[in-house]
Amino acid sequence: MSKNNSEFSVVGKRIPKLDAAQKAMGRAEYIQDVKLPGMLFGKILYSKHAHANIVKIDTSKAKALAGVHAVLTGEDVPKKMKMGFIKDNPPIKKGNVCSLRDEVAAVAAISPEIAKKALDLIEIEYEELEGIFDPEKAMEKDSPLVHEHLKSNVLKMPWNIHYGDVEKAEKESAFVVEDRFTTTWVTHCCMGTSGAVALFDASENLTIYTNTQIPSLAHKDFLEALKAMGLENKRVRVIKPVIGGGFGSKLDTYAYEHIAILLAYKCRKPVKIVFDRVEEFKATSTRQPTVTYIKQGCDKNGKLTFRDMRMVLDNGGHTSWGATTPSVMLMPISSLYRVENVKYNAKCVYTNNTYSQAMRGYGNPQATFAIESSMDMLAEKAGIDRIEFRKINKNQSGDETPQGLKITSCGLEECIDAVKEELKFDGKNEKGIGTGIASLIHVGGGARIYGSDGCGAILKMDDYGKVDIFTGGTDMGQGLDNITAQIVAEELGLLAEDINVVHSDTDICPWDVGAHASRSTFVAGNAALGAAKKVKKKIQVFASKLFDVPAQEIELKDKLVFVPGDREKSMLIGKLLRKAHFRPGGTMLMAEHFYDPDNENMGKELKGNMSMTYSFGAHGAKVKVDEETGKVEVLEYVAAHDVGRAINPLLLEGQVYGGVIMGLGYALTEEVTVKDGEIMNANFRDYKLFTAKDAVKIKAPVIETDDKDGPFGAKGIGEPGCVPTAPAIANAIYDAVGVRIKDLPITPEKVLAALKDKNG
Amino acid sequence: MTTNISFLLNGDEISYDIKDHWTLLHLLREEMGLIGTKEGCGNGECGACTVIVDKLAVNSCLYLAVEADGKTIETIEGLASTEGSLHPLQQSFVDNGGIQCGFCTPGMIMSSKALLDENPDADREEIKHALAGNICRCTGYIQIFESVEAVKGMGGQNE
Numbered sequence: 001m002s003k004n005n006s007e008f009s010v011v012g013k014r015i016p017k018l019d020a021a022q023k024a025m026g027r028a029e030y031i032q033d034v035k036l037p038g039m040l041f042g043k044i045l046y047s048k049h050a051h052a053n054i055v056k057i058d059t060s061k062a063k064a065l066a067g068v069h070a071v072l073t074g075e076d077v078p079k080k081m082k083m084g085f086i087k088d089n090p091p092i093k094k095g096n097v098c099s100l101r102d103e104v105a106a107v108a109a110i111s112p113e114i115a116k117k118a119l120d121l122i123e124i125e126y127e128e129l130e131g132i133f134d135p136e137k138a139m140e141k142d143s144p145l146v147h148e149h150l151k152s153n154v155l156k157m158p159w160n161i162h163y164g165d166v167e168k169a170e171k172e173s174a175f176v177v178e179d180r181f182t183t184t185w186v187t188h189c190c191m192g193t194s195g196a197v198a199l200f201d202a203s204e205n206l207t208i209y210t211n212t213q214i215p216s217l218a219h220k221d222f223l224e225a226l227k228a229m230g231l232e233n234k235r236v237r238v239i240k241p242v243i244g245g246g247f248g249s250k251l252d253t254y255a256y257e258h259i260a261i262l263l264a265y266k267c268r269k270p271v272k273i274v275f276d277r278v279e280e281f282k283a284t285s286t287r288q289p290t291v292t293y294i295k296q297g298c299d300k301n302g303k304l305t306f307r308d309m310r311m312v313l314d315n316g317g318h319t320s321w322g323a324t325t326p327s328v329m330l331m332p333i334s335s336l337y338r339v340e341n342v343k344y345n346a347k348c349v350y351t352n353n354t355y356s357q358a359m360r361g362y363g364n365p366q367a368t369f370a371i372e373s374s375m376d377m378l379a380e381k382a383g384i385d386r387i388e389f390r391k392i393n394k395n396q397s398g399d400e401t402p403q404g405l406k407i408t409s410c411g412l413e414e415c416i417d418a419v420k421e422e423l424k425f426d427g428k429n430e431k432g433i434g435t436g437i438a439s440l441i442h443v444g445g446g447a448r449i450y451g452s453d454g455c456g457a458i459l460k461m462d463d464y465g466k467v468d469i470f471t472g473g474t475d476m477g478q479g480l481d482n483i484t485a486q487i488v489a490e491e492l493g494l495l496a497e498d499i500n501v502v503h504s505d506t507d508i509c510p511w512d513v514g515a516h517a518s519r520s521t522f523v524a525g526n527a528a529l530g531a532a533k534k535v536k537k538k539i540q541v542f543a544s545k546l547f548d549v550p551a552q553e554i555e556l557k558d559k560l561v562f563v564p565g566d567r568e569k570s571m572l573i574g575k576l577l578r579k580a581h582f583r584p585g586g587t588m589l590m591a592e593h594f595y596d597p598d599n600e601n602m603g604k605e606l607k608g609n610m611s612m613t614y615s616f617g618a619h620g621a622k623v624k625v626d627e628e629t630g631k632v633e634v635l636e637y638v639a640a641h642d643v644g645r646a647i648n649p650l651l652l653e654g655q656v657y658g659g660v661i662m663g664l665g666y667a668l669t670e671e672v673t674v675k676d677g678e679i680m681n682a683n684f685r686d687y688k689l690f691t692a693k694d695a696v697k698i699k700a701p702v703i704e705t706d707d708k709d710g711p712f713g714a715k716g717i718g719e720p721g722c723v724p725t726a727p728a729i730a731n732a733i734y735d736a737v738g739v740r741i742k743d744l745p746i747t748p749e750k751v752l753a754a755l756k757d758k759n760g
Numbered sequence: 761m762t763t764n765i766s767f768l769l770n771g772d773e774i775s776y777d778i779k780d781h782w783t784l785l786h787l788l789r790e791e792m793g794l795i796g797t798k799e800g801c802g803n804g805e806c807g808a809c810t811v812i813v814d815k816l817a818v819n820s821c822l823y824l825a826v827e828a829d830g831k832t833i834e835t836i837e838g839l840a841s842t843e844g845s846l847h848p849l850q851q852s853f854v855d856n857g858g859i860q861c862g863f864c865t866p867g868m869i870m871s872s873k874a875l876l877d878e879n880p881d882a883d884r885e886e887i888k889h890a891l892a893g894n895i896c897r898c899t900g901y902i903q904i905f906e907s908v909e910a911v912k913g914m915g916g917q918n919e
Contacts, residue, residue: 244798
């Protein structure tokens with residue numbers, strides 16, 4: 001039986017973030033704040049050219065500078081030390097560079113200023129090569145090759161699927177629309193820049209402080225790095241200081257981490273590398289840009305018949321996780337709305353641009369922009385109201401999609417209705433004002449990207465009824481600590497403040513695959529819940545002897561262990577715990593739990609139920625377009641989400657608001673401007689984030705579908721907030737002034753040009 | 761070149777030998793160990809390093825330390841009482857979800873304090889204007905506005 005929110009004591013409550021006071025006082029320690037005795041400062045030199053051979057490097061002047069402890073070039077990097085999804089990227093390049101963010105040398109010195117000066121003294125002679133910066137052109141036969149030895153710029157990736165029979169379905173369709181949509185580079189803009197501090201102990205074991213979202217996988221990467229350095233069987237400890245924003249940017253290990261390790265080993269001193277803001281823009285990875293061709297059709301009643309999509313992805317010069325975003329794009333392509341016949345092909349193409357990574361939504365915002373823009377176009381062609389059209393094709397609980405996704409709980413229709421209710425889609429808008437809607441599906445119950453999608457938790461109770469829970473999960477500001485604490489407190493009849501959540505130290509915390517795919521509430525939450533259940537059982541068994549009743553009759557609530565209806569049989573949990581520990585032959589009340597959801601790896605067929613459950617949502621926007629200037633003003637915004645259950649509505653709203661504003665930046669203002677591989681706007685003046693002035697009113701209705709597998713019914717909500725934002729805006733602009741912008745961001749220039757085209 | 765400056769920092773009289781090229785941010789963070797003031801960009805574009813100098817919110821990354829001579833400076837470390845109780849603004853940011861990753865928080869709170877010290881009844885538009893130079897990537901600002909509004913009229917003072 002599912003529970004109402006009123007039946008919970010801690011779950012569903014607006015409990016402030018447990019670490020918020022520390023942060024409000026300025027006491028939280030980020031990577032910028034880590035300071036160790038004898039610490040040196042590392043700096044990295046980047047290539048001067050987007051594509052070149054390195055002819056000669058002279059580091060003698062840099063090495064001679066007083067205060068410099070080490071200078072490294074590609075020659076100093078062990079051959080097997082490589083990074084990225086297909087391990088094609090050494091932390092310092094040797095012989096050849098293929099983007100302007102390619103590292104060519106690094107320095108450790110006693111101060112950042114001296115390290116910087118030393119970089120200026122490194123002399124490098126390059127032989128410039130012709131670059132290629134357009135992925136579609138890079139696919140042409142005579143294009144310059146980014147990696148000569150690969151003989152082609154097109155990566156060997158498996159992104160080619162066909163479910164059903166698209167050709168047949170197209171022939172039988174009453175209405176078909178076809179178009180091309182493009183998205184560009186945008187970047188995470190974490191307020192705390194990237195950085196790491198590495199040090200070796202006397203036995204050559206490594207400790208690395210780094211703001212990673214994947215402590216356990218980073219641990220593995222660094223073990224491999226040590227192995228490449230000839231340091232086999234040494235230990236690695238990854239410590240994550242407070243993270244100044246993640247959003248997917250920290251789902252890989254990077255050159256700065258590996259370089260810090262190499263420098264620390266060479267100098268036998270702690271070495272700190274922290275990016276400045278320009279470096280953060282230029283040397284961290286972006287969201288994957290896309291060129292998308294989409295064709296979809298419906299029958300005369302508006303039922304979708306097929307969806308045919310083709311993409312070209314700019315892979316940049318090296319391969320990180322951007323090249324795998326099609327695995328997630330596949331989800332909305334195959335499964336946003338009911339559509340039986342689906343085709344998708346994506347080509348990842350090397351260019352001499354920057355390379356991409358995970359960023360909130362992991363390909364979903366790009367795919368959903370094309371799908372939901374096209375949905376409006378198809379609805380119009382078929383002469384069906386766009387809300388009605390979406391409802392005709394809505395996903396429903398119990399569906400299995402062509403990809404094999406099993407929809408266990410689905411509140412999509414309720415989300416669409418909530419948007420309709422708030423925004424009054426009655427077609428009676430003033431001139432220049434329009435409304436738009438777009439929906440989303442996202443993984444909400446983990447995502448089996450690796451062999452494991454698991455998370456471990458260890459729970460220990462002290463003598464006074466307080467809990468320490470050691471989790472593999474990572475809090476990067478989103479509030480996993482609270483979710484963990486509230487789940488454990490609910491199960492054990494305690495308060496959230498009784499729960500101390502320990503994370504982010506691989507010496508102490510169990511394994512976890514990482515804070516990605518909106519998986520933490522579901523997976524780390526279930527891990528914590530599993531451990532709490534085991535401890536609860538131990539408490540019940542122990543109390544059953546004290547109270548002389550069967551264990552199942554014992555309840556835990558309000559810090560009491562008691563038998564309902566029997567006032568004699570009740571004890572403060574702390575007292576009971578002391579009785580357990582503090583006696584001859586005592587027992588320790590601890591438990592561990594490893595939760596790995598029962599979801600499926602897609603395998604070669606690219607089919608399978610990748611997540612235990614899926615989150616749904618619908619966003620609606622009301623915009624005003626100034627036809628004189630092309631400026632788009634967002635008047636109202638509604639973001640309705642099916643979250644299973646809101647473990648903490650305060651934090652949930654924070655995820656939605658933050659996601660939406662990030663999505664609005666994606667829709668309207670944000671763009672890393674790249675010219676011949678060079679990033680031209682590496683600062684907050686020219687890279688246009690939404691500021692407080694631009695923030696819009698957002699309503700965030702929450703639909704609770706109480707998912708059967710979620711902890712207390714919850715699904716993930718970290719990413720959905722920014723998934724359908726851009727198409728909701730694009731659709732509203734079309735509704736307002738009749739122009740469809742197919743290229744993000746939708747700047748005033750593009751709107752004006754389109755209006756000019758339309759009006760002649 | 762070294763210069764001796766004197767200033768009032770969070771109520772304490774300070775005398776410090778500084779290098780003339782130091783920014784106030786460098787003096788606070790790197791020399792005095794007051795890590796609450798954050799560096800987000802070093803270019804006056806993000807507001808993470810905001811401190812209050814003679815009642816005005818300034819980007820300490822662009823403010824030369826030598827200019828602090830004779831001034832009254834407030835940083836995030838000076839807001840909570842010595843007994844540890846949070847300033848109403850700090851408490852409100854905690855209670856209203858104004859904090860996620862927290863990196864922008866000290867600057868955000870200092871800008872808010874400068875506003876409320878000057879204009880205790882600031883409305884939403886005035887709050888937006890006062891925080892326009894403080895970038896937050898996590899919250900979408902809404903819960904930050906709510907945090908500031910919740911202490912309006914309380915003067916923003918630590919009493």
